[in-house]
Amino acid sequence: MIEYALEYPDKLYFPLLEHIQMLFITLILSLILASILTIITIYSESLSKTFVYIFSVIYSIPSLAIFALLIPLTGLGKTTAIIVLVLYNQYLLLRNITEGLKEVDPAVTEAAIGIGMNKIQLLFKIKIPLSKKAIFTGVRLAVVSTIGIATIAAFINAGGLGSILNDGLRTVNTVKILWGSILAAGLAIGSNAILSKWEQRL
Amino acid sequence: MTQIAIEFNNVSKRFNHAKYNAVDDVSLNIKEGEFITILGSSGSGKTTLLKMINKLYEPSHGIIKLFDEDISTVDSVILRRRIGYVIQHVGLFPHMTIAQNVASVPKLLNWDKQTINIRVMELLKLVGLNPVEFMDRYPSQLSGGQQQRVGLARALAVDPKIMLLDEPLGAVDAITRLNLQDELLRIHGGLQKTFLLVTHDINEAFKLGNRVVIMNNGRVSQFDTPRNIVASPADNFVNSLIESSRSQEKFWEGLR
Ligand SMILES: Nc1ncnc2c1ncn2[C@@H]1O[C@H](COP(=O)(O)OP(=O)(O)OP(=O)(O)O)[C@@H](O)[C@H]1O
Ligand SMILES: [Mg+2]
Numbered sequence: 001m002i003e004y005a006l007e008y009p010d011k012l013y014f015p016l017l018e019h020i021q022m023l024f025i026t027l028i029l030s031l032i033l034a035s036i037l038t039i040i041t042i043y044s045e046s047l048s049k050t051f052v053y054i055f056s057v058i059y060s061i062p063s064l065a066i067f068a069l070l071i072p073l074t075g076l077g078k079t080t081a082i083i084v085l086v087l088y089n090q091y092l093l094l095r096n097i098t099e100g101l102k103e104v105d106p107a108v109t110e111a112a113i114g115i116g117m118n119k120i121q122l123l124f125k126i127k128i129p130l131s132k133k134a135i136f137t138g139v140r141l142a143v144v145s146t147i148g149i150a151t152i153a154a155f156i157n158a159g160g161l162g163s164i165l166n167d168g169l170r171t172v173n174t175v176k177i178l179w180g181s182i183l184a185a186g187l188a189i190g191s192n193a194i195l196s197k198w199e200q201r202l
Numbered sequence: 203m204t205q206i207a208i209e210f211n212n213v214s215k216r217f218n219h220a221k222y223n224a225v226d227d228v229s230l231n232i233k234e235g236e237f238i239t240i241l242g243s244s245g246s247g248k249t250t251l252l253k254m255i256n257k258l259y260e261p262s263h264g265i266i267k268l269f270d271e272d273i274s275t276v277d278s279v280i281l282r283r284r285i286g287y288v289i290q291h292v293g294l295f296p297h298m299t300i301a302q303n304v305a306s307v308p309k310l311l312n313w314d315k316q317t318i319n320i321r322v323m324e325l326l327k328l329v330g331l332n333p334v335e336f337m338d339r340y341p342s343q344l345s346g347g348q349q350q351r352v353g354l355a356r357a358l359a360v361d362p363k364i365m366l367l368d369e370p371l372g373a374v375d376a377i378t379r380l381n382l383q384d385e386l387l388r389i390h391g392g393l394q395k396t397f398l399l400v401t402h403d404i405n406e407a408f409k410l411g412n413r414v415v416i417m418n419n420g421r422v423s424q425f426d427t428p429r430n431i432v433a434s435p436a437d438n439f440v441n442s443l444i445e446s447s448r449s450q451e452k453f454w455e456g457l458r
Contacts, residue, residue: 111293114256115307115356116283129297 004175012164016183019150019160026082026146030089031139037090038097042119048098055091063088063149067156081153088149089142096141100134101127133202140195147188151180161187205269207364207396208232208255213264214420215250223262224250226420234269234363237390237397239411241404241443247420248400249290252366255398256285268364283307286357286365290372290400292349294341300326300352301337307359325355330385346373351382358389365390367399371406383410404447408432416440 005012041048058066066084074080104127112126128135154162161184168176208230215225225247232238240248253259254266257278266273273281294303301322308318326333329351341349350373357365370386371379383406390397401407407414408428416423416431416439424436435441 105293105296107289107291107293108295109293110258110291111287111289111353112295114258114282114287114289114293116279116281116310118279121310126295 001175012179015161015164022150022160023146026085030086030142034090034093042123052094052098055094058087059091063152076157078158080156081158085146085149092141093138096134096138100131104130136199136202144188144192151184204233206231207234209267211265213261213266215259216262223420228422230425234396235394237410237412239407240400240415241407242417246417248417249368252368252400255366256282256287284362286362288353288357288367288370290368292353294349294352296341299338299340303352304355304359325358329355347378363395365395365397369400404443
């Protein structure tokens with residue numbers, strides 16, 4: 001096993017980097033989309049419920065099925081993978097963000113409105129800072145879920161750690177299968193641990 | 203000639219799904235510079251009456267005017283920045299220091315830093331808190347009474363002409379309460395503002411208010427000076443309020 005890693009470092013290194021790259025792009029796009037949706041929802045309570053509901057339905061569809069559905073539209077590869085990952089993350093992010101925002105002490109919200117904050121100021125100056133823990137939990141869950149589901153994206157040629165597993169399974173190469181599993185699991189567990197530590201300090 | 207600061211014209215408020223009006227056909231004229239107290243039992247509509255003035259609630263009926271301007275035509279955010287508001291549950295911003303809390307309205311109005319700092323110091327002194335000691339603390343590090351003072355300072359920050367105070371002294375002990383009452387009178391007298399203060403406490407209402415609004419089930423039972431109210435209570439409710447206060451006095455006499 002170690003020999004394999006020493007002999008072909010780029011066969012592990014490259015997919016790992018690719019995986020992390022996919023994670024970052026997905027995360028950034030997910031946060032941008034979730035922010036936009038959150039800003040829209042402050043103008044309508046029922047819209048926020050609708051969004052969470054729609055994304056919970058999408059989230060419940062198995063990833064391979066969505067990948068397959070999107071291929072005719074966006075083709076094989078990273079783009080399709082990232083679209084699906086961003087959609088999945090909306091459920092995890094929006095659910096935690098709306099829960100967090102809702103839990104802000106009503107007296108604090110009323111005081112903020114009463115002294116003349118508009119909706120955007122209320123959101124950014126009061127509600128988000130006071131629910132950053134819940135929001136961060138959403139981000140952590142999204143990271144872990146993205147790392148996991150991105151592994152499956154190798155089936156549609158998106159690359160990443162899933163491709164090591166894919167190769168391993170195709171050629172019945174135990175070393176590759178093991179390396180693929182260890183790296184994917186290690187990345188997920190590691191990020192979760194680091195983010196949990198960070199979350200506690202908020 | 204004194205101006206009318208706040209005018210209620212046949213104002214009613216019925217909440218969604220409610221069977222009766224929380225505020226029922228209220229008409230009042232409040233002159234600039236008056237210290238009005240609103241007295242009434244729990245659920246009589248005091249908070250609702252106050253919140254219609256800064257448009258936290260919309261009247262179902264009637265018109266409210268501030269300095270002769272119909273508030274339904276004024277943008278709520280702009281209106282609120284002109285009115286000081288101390289909410290019933292204090293509602294300090296827990297993630298901001300005391301100084302930042304007090305500075306929140308000036309910041310919304312984009313005052314420059316220097317002016318804000320000077321103003322914050324001034325305000326903390328005005329409400330009897332030592333700026334050096336309290337400025338950088340967080341609300342959770344203050345007692346209930348100290349928090350209420352900060353709430354008051356925050357509401358006074360941009361020197362609003364109208365102050366709405368919803369039980370601002372609810373969370374303090376009897377002695378601090380007396381002190382704060384005197385401070386409120388001083389702040390009001392020194393500044394020529396129009397104050398509307400809600401309270402459950404008849405002694406507080408009669409001590410602070412140059413006129414008192416007595417509310418019962420959403421209606422105004424009587425609106426007059428303390429002296430006139432005591433001299434000629436308008437109805438049974440007002441009568442029983444005064445009686446209950448008198449019987450308490452007798453109780454104290456009895457303990458001597
Ligand atoms: N947001 C609301 N939605 C529905 N009903 C409300 C709302 N706010 C108040 N009410 C009802 O309106 C009535 C008057 O309430 P309000 O808060 O004005 O009373 P209050 O005199 O301030 O009482 P307290 O002294 O307990 O603060 C009550 O019956 C209350 O249940
Ligand atoms: Mg009330």
